[in-house]
Amino acid sequence: MSRYRCASSIRSYDGVVDQSRAPLLEALDAYRRNNRYGFTPPGHRQGAGVDDRTRRVIGADAFAADLLASGGLDDRRMRGGYLSDAENLMAQAVDAEMAFFSTCGSSLSVKAAMLAVAGGGNGELLITRDAHKSIVAGLIFSGLRPRWVRPRWDENLHLTHPPSPAEVRKAWETDPQASGLLIVSPTPYGTCADIRAIADVCHEFGKPLIVDEAWGAHLPFHDELPTWAMDAGADVCVVSVHKMGAGFEQGSVCHVQGDLVDRSRLSQCADLLMTTSPNVLIYSALDGWRRHMVESGRELLGAALDLARSLRRSIDELPGFTVMHDELLHEEASHDLDELQVLIDVSDLGVSGYQCADWLREHRQIDVGLSDHRRVLATISQADDEKTAHRLLDALTDLGSAAASFDPPGLIVQPSPLELQLENAMLPRDAFFGDTESVPLDEAPGRVAAEQITPYPPGIPVVVPGEVLNEAVVEYLRTGKNAGMNLPDAADDALDTIKVVR
Numbered sequence: 001m002s003r004y005r006c007a008s009s010i011r012s013y014d015g016v017v018d019q020s021r022a023p024l025l026e027a028l029d030a031y032r033r034n035n036r037y038g039f040t041p042p043g044h045r046q047g048a049g050v051d052d053r054t055r056r057v058i059g060a061d062a063f064a065a066d067l068l069a070s071g072g073l074d075d076r077r078m079r080g081g082y083l084s085d086a087e088n089l090m091a092q093a094v095d096a097e098m099a100f101f102s103t104c105g106s107s108l109s110v111k112a113a114m115l116a117v118a119g120g121g122n123g124e125l126l127i128t129r130d131a132h133k134s135i136v137a138g139l140i141f142s143g144l145r146p147r148w149v150r151p152r153w154d155e156n157l158h159l160t161h162p163p164s165p166a167e168v169r170k171a172w173e174t175d176p177q178a179s180g181l182l183i184v185s186p187t188p189y190g191t192c193a194d195i196r197a198i199a200d201v202c203h204e205f206g207k208p209l210i211v212d213e214a215w216g217a218h219l220p221f222h223d224e225l226p227t228w229a230m231d232a233g234a235d236v237c238v239v240s241v242h243k244m245g246a247g248f249e250q251g252s253v254c255h256v257q258g259d260l261v262d263r264s265r266l267s268q269c270a271d272l273l274m275t276t277s278p279n280v281l282i283y284s285a286l287d288g289w290r291r292h293m294v295e296s297g298r299e300l301l302g303a304a305l306d307l308a309r310s311l312r313r314s315i316d317e318l319p320g321f322t323v324m325h326d327e328l329l330h331e332e333a334s335h336d337l338d339e340l341q342v343l344i345d346v347s348d349l350g351v352s353g354y355q356c357a358d359w360l361r362e363h364r365q366i367d368v369g370l371s372d373h374r375r376v377l378a379t380i381s382q383a384d385d386e387k388t389a390h391r392l393l394d395a396l397t398d399l400g401s402a403a404a405s406f407d408p409p410g411l412i413v414q415p416s417p418l419e420l421q422l423e424n425a426m427l428p429r430d431a432f433f434g435d436t437e438s439v440p441l442d443e444a445p446g447r448v449a450a451e452q453i454t455p456y457p458p459g460i461p462v463v464v465p466g467e468v469l470n471e472a473v474v475e476y477l478r479t480g481k482n483a484g485m486n487l488p489d490a491a492d493d494a495l496d497t498i499k500v501v502r
């Protein structure tokens with residue numbers, strides 16, 4: 001008997017877990033074939049209650065598959081076992097010990113992991129300061145005290161790399177009382193930490209490693225991709241299947257192994273945050289993607305890697321464009337790189353990444369994954385092919401010609417790595433929920449921030465509630481905003497003011 005507690009229905013005759021099954025998809029199919037009808041939500045009754053204009057845009061099939069989860073397919077605490085079977089198949093497919101699905105993205109899964117490892121108020125967690133804003137939101141909700149671990153900052157490229165194992169060791173020596181370490185790998189730029197070495201350091205201190213692997217759902221399915229967190233010895237990792245896999249938006253999986261994290265606690269923490277009406281479409285797409293990856297992942301991702309490599313070479317040959325690779329990978333930078341993330345430096349064109357992203361959207365109807373003061377990022381997936389790659393290449397070629405007519409990019413005054421490390425004066429929760437006031441930007445230095453301010457993408461907060469603002473960071477935000485930086489979570493859209501602790 002394997003360690004996966006799958007129902008006998010998804011084992012083949014010799015007791016082996018049958019990865020060709022997709023229990024949630026099968027249950028969804030059976031629900032419709034059996035002509036079941038629910039006098040329960042969702043009130044649209046498989047689409048019968050929506051108007052044609054809505055149906056035309058969204059599609060009748062989407063409504064037909066949107067069923068009451070608790071009555072039909074979600075049996076987390078109820079009948080059938082479809083969901084737990086699908087989760088066990090997922091765990092087995094990627095060689096984790098346990099997996100559970102979430103319908104609220106890695107934003108939920110990572111908060112559940114933080115709560116399960118460090119508890120509520122008074123808990124402490126080591127966290128790399130290049131954390132995503134959903135992690136900072138977790139700090140605000142939970143009242144946990146972050147003990148920040150320094151990422152590696154490339155002063156020339158103005159880019160952060162995951163922390164080194166040595167930096168992690170230093171953090172544990174300084175704060176051995178913390179309950180665990182949370183790192184982000186891959187970063188939104190596709191760069192990866194040395195997870196194995198970092199996990200070893202954590203385990204030496206008897207503490208678990210949580211990896212926010214939102215950008216790494218595909219990693220287990222091809223050996224030329226960076227090592228995925230469970231293989232590298234992490235205790236918990238969360239992935240967003242909609243990012244690098246083929247799930248619906250919000251489909252996320254939390255994987256667990258080892259005995260440093262209490263699984264039922266983790267599941268209960270997720271339950272605290274989860275909706276009671278999970279979307280069956282999201283669950284079922286996770287189930288179908290897992291089967292697809294088990295059966296064809298190597299081939300599909302191999303083709304995507306070939307495409308990305310050839311696209312990287314072609315873009316690199318365009319005048320003014322530099323595809324980043326070697327400069328991201330060296331002793332003092334990242335440990336590994338996901339080549340499907342094609343990060344393109346456009347600074348030789350004399351324009352900013354923001355301007356390029358705007359031009360591509362407006363003139364070629366192409367959206368890129370990320371843009372900053374000097375780069376744009378194109379993410380290649382298993383769905384891309386020669387045609388989509390050519391579309392991007394043609395658009396970049398045209399962009400190269402058009403760039404000469406752009407206005408000079410707004411100057412962004414970049415802080416030094418030291419200036420970016422703001423002093424921590426209060427718990428994020430106390431600063432966020434305490435007595436606050438809004439002050440004009442030039443009065444903000446020296447005050448304690450009461451909001452998070454995040455350039456998005458990539459979604460790494462420059463300011464976390466509880467940190468003392470300084471001149472350099474305020475100037476960075478002011479000049480960045482003027483140059484096209486998107487700051488969606490600032491209380492004042494125009495960023496004329498910042499919320500601070502009164």
Ligand SMILES: Cc1ncc(COP(=O)(O)O)c(C=O)c1O
Binds near residue numbers: 107110215240250
């Ligand atoms: C590093 C990182 N972690 C977590 C998240 C949140 O993931 P989701 O959008 O699935 O909630 C993101 C989203 O971009 C991310 O980049």
